[in-house]
Structures are given as C-alpha cells and as structure tokens.
Amino acid sequence: MTRDARQIVFENVSKFYGEVLGVNKVSFSLLPGITSLVGPNGSGKTTLMNLLTGLIKPSQGAICVLGLTPKQPIEFFRQVGYCTQFDSFPPGTNGYDFIYWPLRLHGFGSDQAAKLTNEALERAGMAQVAQRKVAGYSKGMRQRIRLAQAIAHHPSVLVLDEPLNGLDPMARAESIALFEAIAKQGMHVIISSHILEEVDRISNRVVLMSSGYVVAEGQIREVRKEVREHPMQILVRCSNAAGLAAAAFELDHVVEAKILNDGHGVLVRTRDAEQFYLLLNKIVSSGLVEIDAVAPADDDVNSIYQYLIGSDGGPT
Amino acid sequence: MSAQSLVARAQEWSKEQPWRLYGSQVSVLVRNEVRRNLLTRRRIWIYLLALLPVLMILAHVIFDRRSIYPAQIENDTRVLAGIVQLYYFRLGIFFACMAIFTWLFRGEMVERTLHYQFLVPVRREVLVVGKFLAGAVIAIALFELAVLTCFYLMYSRFGSAGRSYVFDGPGLAQLGAYLVVTALACLGYGAMFLAFSLLFKNPIVPGVVTMGWEAIAPIFPAWAQRLSVTFYLKHLCPVSLPITGPLAIFTIVAEPVSPFIAVLGLLSLTIAILALSCFLIHRMEITYTAE
Numbered sequence: 013m014t015r016d017a018r019q020i021v022f023e024n025v026s027k028f029y030g031e032v033l034g035v036n037k038v039s040f041s042l043l044p045g046i047t048s049l050v051g052p053n054g055s056g057k058t059t060l061m062n063l064l065t066g067l068i069k070p071s072q073g074a075i076c077v078l079g080l081t082p083k084q085p086i087e088f089f090r091q092v093g094y095c096t097q098f099d100s101f102p103p104g105t106n107g108y109d110f111i112y113w114p115l116r117l118h119g120f121g122s123d124q125a126a127k128l129t130n131e132a133l134e135r136a137g138m139a140q141v142a143q144r145k146v147a148g149y150s151k152g153m154r155q156r157i158r159l160a161q162a163i164a165h166h167p168s169v170l171v172l173d174e175p176l177n178g179l180d181p182m183a184r185a186e187s188i189a190l191f192e193a194i195a196k197q198g199m200h201v202i203i204s205s206h207i208l209e210e211v212d213r214i215s216n217r218v219v220l221m222s223s224g225y226v227v228a229e230g231q232i233r234e235v236r237k238e239v240r241e242h243p244m245q246i247l248v249r250c251s252n253a254a255g256l257a258a259a260a261f262e263l264d265h266v267v268e269a270k271i272l273n274d275g276h277g278v279l280v281r282t283r284d285a286e287q288f289y290l291l292l293n294k295i296v297s298s299g300l301v302e303i304d305a306v307a308p309a310d311d312d313v314n315s316i317y318q319y320l321i322g323s324d325g326g327p328t
Numbered sequence: 329m330s331a332q333s334l335v336a337r338a339q340e341w342s343k344e345q346p347w348r349l350y351g352s353q354v355s356v357l358v359r360n361e362v363r364r365n366l367l368t369r370r371r372i373w374i375y376l377l378a379l380l381p382v383l384m385i386l387a388h389v390i391f392d393r394r395s396i397y398p399a400q401i402e403n404d405t406r407v408l409a410g411i412v413q414l415y416y417f418r419l420g421i422f423f424a425c426m427a428i429f430t431w432l433f434r435g436e437m438v439e440r441t442l443h444y445q446f447l448v449p450v451r452r453e454v455l456v457v458g459k460f461l462a463g464a465v466i467a468i469a470l471f472e473l474a475v476l477t478c479f480y481l482m483y484s485r486f487g488s489a490g491r492s493y494v495f496d497g498p499g500l501a502q503l504g505a506y507l508v509v510t511a512l513a514c515l516g517y518g519a520m521f522l523a524f525s526l527l528f529k530n531p532i533v534p535g536v537v538t539m540g541w542e543a544i545a546p547i548f549p550a551w552a553q554r555l556s557v558t559f560y561l562k563h564l565c566p567v568s569l570p571i572t573g574p575l576a577i578f579t580i581v582a583e584p585v586s587p588f589i590a591v592l593g594l595l596s597l598t599i600a601i602l603a604l605s606c607f608l609i610h611r612m613e614i615t616y617t618a619e
Contacts, residue, residue, distance in 0.1 A: 029615065067443055067614040086346070089449035096447075098616065100440035102364060116356040117448040119349050161444075 017079040019043060020064065020169065020200060025073035027059055033224040034059035038073070040219060040229045042202070046195045048211040049204040051221030057204040058097060060221070061173050064202070065094045077169055090118065093167035095158045097174050099151070107133065107142040107149070111161045118165050128164050136160035137186060151178035159187065169200040176205055188214055233308075243267050243281040245309035246288060251302040253278050259295055263287065279309065350454050357450075357458025358465060361432070366466050374424045378474040381411045381420070385481045401486055401493050405502070408482050409567035412475060412506050417513050417561055418542070421471055425517035426535045428467050430525040432459040433612070443614045453606040460522055460602060467514035475506050498566070505566040512564070512594050516557035519601040526608035560594035563587060 020042040027034035035056040049057040062068045063075055066082025075081065080088045101110060111132055115125035133139040136156045141149070146157060155178045162170060172191070176184050192214055195201045205211045211218075218235060220228040228235045250256055257269040257278050265284035272279060282288045285308070295301050365371065436442035445455055483490035483499060493499045520538065524531035545556035553559045563585050585593070 062614065065447060067446055069613060085451055086349070086449040089447060092447075094447050096443055098440050098443060102441050102444065103439065104364065104368070113356065113360050114444065114448050116360075117353050117450050119352060119449070 019076075020078070020202075021074075021076045022060075022064075023074045023076075025063060025070045025075055027063055027068060028071045034068075035063070035221075035224045035226075038226050040226060042200060042217070044195070044198050044200050045216035046191060046201045046203065046214050048215040048218045049202065049221060050211065050218055051204075054223070055221040056224040057221055058173055059224075060219075061094070061096075061171050061202070061204060065092060065171055067094075067096075090165065091168045092171065093162035093165065093169070094171040095162035095173065095175055097177075099154060101146040101154070103147075104145065106145050107138055107157045107160075110146055110157055111164050114161060115164055120165075128166075132160040132164035135163060135190060137183065152180055152183055155179055156183065156187075159190075163190075163194070167199070170194055170202070172201065172203045174204055243283050244285045246280045246282065246285060247277060247305075247307050247309045248280065248292070249277040249304040249306075251276070251304075252300060256295060256301045259291065259300070260288070263291060276304075350451070353450050353454050354458040354461060357455065358462045361459060361462030362465050365428070365431075365462070366469070371427075374427055374470065377420045377424050378470045381415055382474055382477045382481065385411075385478050389481055389485050401483070401489060404482050405493075405567055406569065408478060409565065409569055411478060412509070413562075413565055413569060416471065416475065416510065417558060418539075420474075421467070421510065421513045422517055422539060422542075424470065425463075425467055425514060426521050426531070429460070429463045429518045429521035430531040430535075432463055432522060432525065433609075434525040434529075434531060437616065440616045446614060452609040452612075456522070456602065456605050456609050460518060460605070463518050463522070464514055467518060468511050471510050471514060472507055475510050476503070479503050479506065502566040505564060508591075509561050509564045512591065513557065513561055515598045516560070516594050519598040519605070520557065523601050523605045523608065526605055526612065554593060555597070557594065557597070560585075560590040560597070563590035 022038045022040050025038045026036050038056075038060065049060060051057050059068070063070055064077065066085075066088070077088065078091055080091060082088050108129060112125055112129045115128050116122070118125075120128060129142075130139065133142050136159050138153065138156050138160055141153065146154060149157065155175065159172070159175060162172070170191075175187060175191075179187060191201050191203065195214075195216070203211060203215070212232065215232065217231045218229070219226055220235070248256060253271045253275055257271055257280075260266045260269040260278065260280050260282075263282070265287055266280055266282045268279075268281040270279045271277075280288060289306075292303070292306065296303055433442065436445065446452075450458075479499075479502075483494050486493070490499075494503070521531060521535065524534045524538075528534055542556050542558045545553050545559060564587050
C-alpha cells in the first residue's frame with residue numbers, strides 16, 4: 013500500500029452491500045487540486061466518498077489519505093473535512109452550535125473554537141443567520157452551513173458530495189471561488205456533482221464513474237485522448253473554410269470536416285488531433301487560410317461522459 | 329509472549345495515548361449530549377416514568393391525613409421499599425434507560441445525524457464512553473431526584489417523628505442506599521441498552537427478553553444470576569419486602585453476597601458490557617438507507 017503523505021490512494025477497493033455492488037475494484041491516486049467525481053445516480057460517487065472518509069468500510073482493498081486511514085481518527089479527521097449529502101441535522105441545533113461543538117471535539121479551546129466558527133461562518137456567508145435554528149434554514153443555507161462545518165478546522169482534504177445542490181447562482185459562484193481558493197493552497201478538494209459545466213471549469217482532474225466502476229480517470233484532456241473510438245472535434249474559425257475543409261479531407265485520420273453555417277469556419281472530427289494541428293500550422297504558413305481561432309469542441313467532461321457512459325451527464 | 333512483555337507493551341501503549349485529549353472530548357460529548365437531551369419534549373414520558381410514584385405519594389400525603397402516626401412510619405418504609413425495588417428497578421429505570429441509552433446511537437442513526445459524530449477526530453471508544461456517561465448523567469439525575477422526592481414526601485408528613493426516623497434512625501442510611509442503588513441501576517441497565525442498540529436494529533425485542541430474564545434469573549444457577557443487573561441491586565436494598573407467592577421471585581436472594589461484592593460485581597458487569605460496545609462500534613457503518 014502506497015503511503016504517500018500528499019496523495020489519496022485507492023487500491024483495488026470494492027464495496028458490496030450484501031449482494032448489491034457499491035463500487036468495484038477501484039484503483040487510483042490523487043494529487044492535491046480539485047478532483048471531480050462524475051457519474052449518474054447509483055454510479056458509486058457517494059459510496060466512494062463514504063469509503064474515503066471511513067463512514068463505510070471497504071469489502072476489500074485499502075484506502076490511504078495523506079498516509080493516514082480512518083483507523084487513526086484523531087490524525088485523520090484533523091486532515092479531512094466532509095460535507096455529506098445527508099440533509100439532516102441534530103434536532104434543535106443552531107448554525108453556530110453546529111460548527112462550534114465539533115470544533116471542541118477537535119480539542120480546540122472555547123476561544124479558538126469560537127474564532128474558527130466565526131471564520132467558517134464568514135467564509136460560507138452564514139454569519140448573519142448563525143444564531144437561527146438550522147431547521148428554519150432554506151436548502152441552500154443548510155448546504156452552506158454543512159460546508160462551513162467541513163472547512164472550519166482547515167482540513168487538507170475537503171470532500172464535498174454534491175456541494176452545489178440547492179445553491180442560487182450567486183452562492184454557487186461564491187462556493188466555486190472558495191473551492192478554487194482552497195485548492196490553490198495546495199489542498200485536495202474532491203467534488204461530486206451533476207453540474208458538469210461548473211465542475212469542468214474548476215477541476216484539475218476527473219474520475220468518471222458508472223455502475224460502481226471507474227470508467228476513466230485523470231486530467232480532462234488526458235481522459236479525452238484516451239477515448240480513441242470517438243474522434244475529437246476541433247472548431248477552426250478561419251477565412252477560407254472550403255480550402256481548409258478540402259485540405260483536411262486529404263488526411264486519413266480526419267473523418268469529417270463540416271463548414272459552419274456562417275461560412276467562416278470548419279468543424280473537424282479527427283482521430284489524431286496532434287497531426288491535425290501540424291497540418292493546420294502548415295496551412296497557415298502557406299497563406300492558404302487565415303485562422304481566427306482554434307478550439308477543441310468536445311474535450312469537456314460532458315462530452316467525455318457522453319462518449320463513455322452514453323448519457324448526457326445532465327441532472328439525474 | 330510473556331506476561332512481562334505484555335505488561336511492558338500495555339504501559340508503552342498507555343504512555344502514547346493522549347489521555348488529556350480523551351478527557352476533554354468526553355467532557356464535551358457529555359455536556360453537548362446532556363444539553364441536547366435532558367430537557368426535550370420527546371423525553372416527557374421518561375419524566376412521567378420517574379415522577380409517577382412521586383405523584384402517587386403526593387396523593388397519599390394529601391388524601392390520607394388520618395394515618396399520620398409514628399407506627400405508620402414502618403408501614404410507609406415498606407411501601408417506599410416496594411416502590412423503589414418493584415417499580416423503579418423493574419420498570420421505571422429499566423424503560424427509561426431503554427429509551428435514553430438506545431437513542432444515543434440508534435436514535436442518531438434514525439435521525440440520520442450519526443455521521444457528524446463519526447467525522448470528528450474522536451476515537452469511537454471515546455464516543456461510546458462519552459455518550460454512555462451523558463446518558464448516565466441524565467438517567468441518574470432524573471431518578472435520584474425522583475427517589476429523593478419520594479423519600480422526602482414519605483417522611484416529611486410525620487413531622488418530628490419523621491425527622492427522628494431519618495436523622496436518628498435508619499432513614500438516612502436507607503436513603504443513601506437507595507441513591508447508590510438507583511445510580512448503579514442506571515449504569516447497569518444503561519450499559520446493557522447501549523450495547524443492544526449497537527447489536528440490534530430494533531433494541532426493543534432484546535429489551536423485553538432482558539426484562540423477562542431479569543425476572544426469572546433467581547431460579548437459575550448462581551453463575552447465571554450474575555449476568556443479571558437486579559441480582560446485584562437486590563443485595564444492596566436496605567429494606568426487605570415481605571412478599572409471598574409468585575411475586576416473591578422479584579425479591580428472592582438465592583445466594584447472598586456482601587454489598588461490596590455487589591457494587592464491584594455490577595460495576596464490573598457494566599465495564600464488561602461497555603467494552604463490548606467499544607468493540608461493536610467499530611463495526612458500525614453509516615448506511616441510513618438500510619435503517
């Protein structure tokens with residue numbers, strides 16, 4: 013078992029609930045940064061997160077987080093914060109107590125715990141309503157108070173199960189900015205989400221899951237390259253679209269070159285993007301075409317997800 | 329491995345443990361649990377269980393003024409002994425502990441809040457001890473207050489004769505014994521129901537079985553009786569009940585033991601059951617959908 017003090021390592025992890033498969037033979041390792049777990053309901057995202065944080069135990073395999081396991085709870089949970097998807101709270105609690113008491117269990121004194129509580133409330137934008145009972149909070153507020161609790165002790169690994177659910181656009185943007193800021197401090201942020209566009213924008217890497225299996229894992233572009241059976245789409249905005257399309261068709265790996273409706277560009281589908289980019293360089297230097305913009309059209313999570321799992325990755 | 333090396337390893341392990349942190353975590357857990365659970369509306373029926381004899385004695389005090397003469401004290405002492413031994417130990421404390429201690433973990437599982445306890449840097453054994461002590465504080469506070477009130481109401485109506493019985497006679501010793509036995513009953517039953525809540529999804533069935541076991545334990549061999557909480561409690565009760573017929577099974581002392589052994593025995597049983605709970609809590613997983 014690799015016990016790297018910077019990595020999160022899953023080694024051949026399986027979890028069965030009786031005869032029902034949770035996740036099967038999952039192996040990967042994560043470096044600091046933002047990692048997104050993507051998959052439809054029942055694909056095993058939450059199971060993976062619960063395994064990571066020790067809420068459930070693997071049927072086989074081993075998990076190591078920064079060289080620690082949940083069997084060392086004191087060291088482990090000082091490093092890990094988990095904002096679960098369970099929308100339930102201790103009866104009668106208010107926002108402040110919800111964060112303050114767990115901090116006392118971390119061993120913080122009352123002053124330090126109060127300071128950290130206020131700081132977390134500020135970061136999550138919940139300071140104004142902290143003294144109100146959580147039972148009276150809106151769904152978005154409940155989501156944010158759970159987030160505040162997860163970040164209050166300044167963990168090195170932040171695990172967030174559907175953290176953007178129920179948030180309005182403003183709160184969503186603030187949360188994403190917060191995740192990015194945490195990741196920039198060299199921490200691990202592991203997010204599961206159905207909102208692929210947002211996850212795609214902020215993620216350093218993705219773990220794509222389907223029916224309990226990890227179907228792809230790595231940086232989004234790397235994953236995209238691995239999906240060889242689906243030609244990559246490249247959008248080229250240029251002056252001589254017909255000329256570019258004709259040149260592209262001469263290449264074996266180009267399977268389609270479609271001139272855009274406005275006539276000022278071509279959408280190319282190729283099995284070898286690097287070769288196509290070389291061709292593009294040659295064409296530009298020959299002066300045949302003037303290029304305005306080149307952009308991959310489908311190396312986002314959504315497209316990869318569609319190719320690999322056959323679903324559009326939208327909310328399920 | 330020799331006994332010496334085992335002791336050396338145990339000492340080394342003990343030195344490595346952050347006992348001060350464990351202590352502060354237990355203290356925080358107890359305060360938080362007591363704050364959340366002592367005075368809540370859903371606990372009303374537990375308060376009623378504790379207060380029922382108080383209300384009965386109060387009615388007796390109010391409506392039975394004719395029987396206030398010194399000779400009646402002895403009779404009332406037996407009534408109080410019956411209330412403590414037959415009601416509190418067999419029913420009141422038993423069911424209250426069932427409600428309080430099974431709720432500590434199973435209730436949080438039902439309310440889907442247990443994961444918060446499992447995501448803090450607290451050893452699960454510390455969690456068990458903290459929650460157990462919180463439950464014990466609640467149960468002991470409630471029933472000691474109830475027994476104390478019963479005792480006060482029972483003897484205060486006799487005026488100077490009652491005061492004399494309490495302070496110059498056996499009254500104070502009896503009160504002390506009742507308070508000790510009440511606390512021990514809360515600890516014993518509490519540990520048992522805490523373990524049940526970790527062993528079974530529905531601890532009520534094993535609770536009912538245990539109630540039956542506690543009743544019929546006196547007819548079993550001496551070693552088996554030691555697995556019953558009331559076996560120890562009976563030895564500590566200061567007043568014996570003159571019950572005959574089938575109900576005498578509740579008061580039979582088949583094999584007398586000294587009060588010291590009874591206290592030690594019950595505390596040992598409590599610690600053994602708590603140790604089992606500490607083992608069981610490690611098997612527990614957060615699978616709310618399976619509840």
